Amino acid sequence: MVLAQLGGSISRAIQQMSNATIIDEKVLNECLNEITRALLQSDVQFKLVRDMQTNIKKIVNLDDLAAGHNKRKIIQQAIFNELCKMLDPGKPAFTPKKGKTSVVMFVGLQGSGKTTTCTKYAYYHQKKGWKPALVCADTFRAGAFDQLKQNATKAKIPFYGSYMESDPVKIAVEGVERFKKENCDLIIVDTSGRHKQEAALFEEMRQVSEATKPDLVIFVMDSSIGQAAFDQAQAFKQSVAVGAVIVTKMDGHAKGGGALSAVAATKSPVIFIGTGEHMDEFEVFDVKPFVSRLLGMGDWSGFMDKIHEVVPMDQQPELLQKLSEGNFTLRIMYEQFQNILKMGPIGQVFSMLPGFSAELMPKGREKESQAKIKRYMTMMDSMTNEELDSSNPKLMNESRMMRIARGSGRHIREVMEMMEEYKRLAKIWSKMKGLKIPKKGEMSALSRNMNAQHMSKVLPPQMLKQIGGMGGLQNLMKQMGSTKDMMGMFGGGGDK
Numbered sequence: 001m002v003l004a005q006l007g008g009s010i011s012r013a014i015q016q017m018s019n020a021t022i023i024d025e026k027v028l029n030e031c032l033n034e035i036t037r038a039l040l041q042s043d044v045q046f047k048l049v050r051d052m053q054t055n056i057k058k059i060v061n062l063d064d065l066a067a068g069h070n071k072r073k074i075i076q077q078a079i080f081n082e083l084c085k086m087l088d089p090g091k092p093a094f095t096p097k098k099g100k101t102s103v104v105m106f107v108g109l110q111g112s113g114k115t116t117t118c119t120k121y122a123y124y125h126q127k128k129g130w131k132p133a134l135v136c137a138d139t140f141r142a143g144a145f146d147q148l149k150q151n152a153t154k155a156k157i158p159f160y161g162s163y164m165e166s167d168p169v170k171i172a173v174e175g176v177e178r179f180k181k182e183n184c185d186l187i188i189v190d191t192s193g194r195h196k197q198e199a200a201l202f203e204e205m206r207q208v209s210e211a212t213k214p215d216l217v218i219f220v221m222d223s224s225i226g227q228a229a230f231d232q233a234q235a236f237k238q239s240v241a242v243g244a245v246i247v248t249k250m251d252g253h254a255k256g257g258g259a260l261s262a263v264a265a266t267k268s269p270v271i272f273i274g275t276g277e278h279m280d281e282f283e284v285f286d287v288k289p290f291v292s293r294l295l296g297m298g299d300w301s302g303f304m305d306k307i308h309e310v311v312p313m314d315q316q317p318e319l320l321q322k323l324s325e326g327n328f329t330l331r332i333m334y335e336q337f338q339n340i341l342k343m344g345p346i347g348q349v350f351s352m353l354p355g356f357s358a359e360l361m362p363k364g365r366e367k368e369s370q371a372k373i374k375r376y377m378t379m380m381d382s383m384t385n386e387e388l389d390s391s392n393p394k395l396m397n398e399s400r401m402m403r404i405a406r407g408s409g410r411h412i413r414e415v416m417e418m419m420e421e422y423k424r425l426a427k428i429w430s431k432m433k434g435l436k437i438p439k440k441g442e443m444s445a446l447s448r449n450m451n452a453q454h455m456s457k458v459l460p461p462q463m464l465k466q467i468g469g470m471g472g473l474q475n476l477m478k479q480m481g482s483t484k485d486m487m488g489m490f491g492g493g494g495d496k
């Protein structure tokens with residue numbers, strides 16, 4: 001999970017606040033100071049952090065919060081909203097349409113990860129049914145074409161470039177023309193990342209842009225530069241119409257928060273983040289689900305998208321039906337683990353599950369988590385059908401656990417640990433009972449289908465009263481426009 005340290009610090013600050021018997025000015029200030037320290041450590045600009053603190057204190061007027069209301073949830077919601085505001089540029093980015101040819105030009109400084117990111121972007125869309133192609137118009141860096149060619153070949157994506165031609169504009173125009181003729185619907189042009197002088201670099205970008213008329217220019221930047229991203233993003237924006245940003249190397253640096261907030265301040269939307277060197281270590285950046293995952297509140301709709309992506313179509317209706325019945329058996333957990341092992345970087349998937357805190361899956365510990373999942377599955381392979389399909393927690397007594405431990409060559413302590421994990425997950429998923437889950441391709445329907453009745457099952461009763469009961473909830477949902485965000489905000493069925 002990216003920004004695990006930042007997310008963990010914020011979640012801990014909120015948790016400590018909620019452990020206080022009375023949440024007064026002092027307790028709130030301590031919580032906010034903790035969050036301020038974490039944000040500054042993530043290199044978020046001081047002014048942005050100060051404004052956030054001021055806004056939260058304005059919103060959360062403790063005197064107005066009558067005793068008994070869920071102050072923690074309300075403060076968490078205020079923190080959630082302010083973090084979203086900090087990361088949201090308030091401007092959507094162009095999104096390519098399948099079947100309609102789009103030309104996307106990548107710009108960014110050498111070392112930012114641009115060439116790798118071009119291929120990740122192409123690969124991501126290829127998996128979603130686009131017909132992408134890559135054009136290497138970086139004639140400055142020797143080896144740029146070879147690198148793009150190697151990446152493209154590995155990802156089985158058509159590419160165009162030249163060892164002979166030195167004019168980047170010529171190569172770009174030829175490449176775009178050729179792939180238009182081949183009916184590619186997403187033509188990606190990689191440009192030079194370095195020149196002797198910056199002016200020459202910006203001039204070349206302008207010429208390539210002039211000649212290829214891209215539908216979207218994506219600026220790629222390395223998150224390790226932190227808040228300095230503001231100046232760099234502004235500089236590129238002044239020379240070519242940057243329409244979106246991809247922030248790379250979010251897996252390696254603690255300064256990612258600074259980079260993300262700085263880019264938002266330039267009003268350029270971040271559309272993806274790079275989370276590693278591999279092709280699938282590439283995540284859509286959507287502010288609310290990102291902040292929701294950061295705070296360990298999960299990202300239900302993102303997880304459902306993943307389920308649709310990896311669960312075989314014929315298994316989906318039955319699995320989703322069982323989940324919506326809130327009947328989370330060990331067999332479902334086993335099937336989930338099988339799917340999760342197929343879904344790609346575990347940290348990315350787990351962070352979408354409500355209740356899996358950001359720190360639970362820090363980068364580099366995925367291997368350990370993967371091994372744990374496999375151990376759990378080995379133990380479940382020694383279970384009977386009755387044990388796998390039962391939702392009666394009392395069924396699993398000591399002698400059964402002894403038998404399972406012996407059968408799987410594990411210690412009974414490990415079986416007990418697995419059962420504890422199962423009970424925790426079952427509790428989280430039980431809150432999803434009755435959730436209407438749309439079919440594949442209608443994920444946005446999740447927000448339409450999840451009407452107030454379902455939401456009222458997930459929200460804490462005091463919160464429902466606070467909102468003004470069912471009527472107030474319907475009204476709030478209309479304002480929110482999308483209940484999937486609300487799911488994230490109210491913990492998405494998290495077990496807190």
Ligand SMILES: Nc1nc2c(ncn2[C@@H]2O[C@H](COP(=O)(O)OP(=O)(O)OP(=O)(O)O)[C@@H](O)[C@H]2O)c(=O)[nH]1
Nearest residue numbers: 110111112113114115116193248249274275276277
């Ligand atoms: N850890 C990590 N490494 C990354 C990420 N994105 C790119 N890289 C690595 O960063 C290094 C530089 O990436 P390149 O794709 O060569 O990008 P570049 O240096 O900007 O080269 P040009 O685009 O040709 O200017 C390579 O080793 C990549 O594997 C990321 O999200 N995480």
